[in-house]
Amino acid sequence: MIRAKITGTGSCLPEKVLTNFDLEKxxxxxxEWIVTRTGIRERRIASEGEYTSTFATQAALRALEAAGAKAEEIDLLIIGTLTPDFPFPATACIVQQNIKAVNAACFDLSAACSGFIYALSTAEKFIRCGQAKKALVIGAEVLSRVVDWSDRNTCLLFGDGAGAVVLEAAEGDHGVLSTHLHSDGNYWELLYQRGCGSRNPASQKNLDDRLIYLTMQGNEVFKYAVRAMGEVGLEALTTNGLTIGDVSLFIPHQANQRIIDSVGKRLGIGADRTYVNLGRYGNTSAASIPIALDEAFRAGRIKDGDVVLLDAFGGGLTWGAAAIRW
Known part of the structure; x- marks a missing residue:
């Protein structure tokens, strides 16, 4: 059987650090308030002249280097993001130019914080059906540009960065075992960016009304996230005849420590098998899982044959999971 195997990972984060003590000013x-409620202590923030493509490019190059692959070998490049450089063209096309992936079909995918799982699932299907042999999948965000820094309910949550993986067609039982995607558009208003689309286009009034910033009903999102992530995580395992005990490492979307703890409790996966970097980076949306995946692999937390469970939830509402045998 042909599977999509992860052969390289990479990540990139801004150098600028914004701590909770900075936010106090x-x-x-x-x-204390931020750490108690979220688990976040600091986050990375893009500087002037740094964009989503900036971090996506560097993450991609590091993933290619880790895979021992050349950019011209990539025939599919997908970026999961809600903060592209421009409404169009796709940021994936900008990254294509930057890394010289001249043979790749490129597009962006919008599924908010579930964006990387959605992009991974899409690339995996291309490989399984024979339409791609080597794909680059990236989750990248510069959320600091769409956060209202006067709103304490949201500004303390988010950070910037990117993570990437190289997927290659391979025979055998190693690789992406399955992916599972879900959505519920009935609750799109719980988490969204109000302005800069066709409904509230860029205008002085919309700028004055602060519609360019994201808005979130945190308590409601929390409830849906815990249930949905728990259910889809079990779905991924059950589909492949796996049990909780088979999971070597659980990498959830890094949104909130209480969500991570609650989902882990539902699944029966303890902190010893859960990778968390939320405290250092905050919620980087579609970038959070690939950044964590890269860190975990480079730290020796993932070894050949390990079962890794990825699990995300985001605006839309969207959620998804992937079971991977390394």
Missing amino acids: MVDTSD
């Missing part, structure tokens, strides 16, 4: 909050 900007909005009415405190380090």
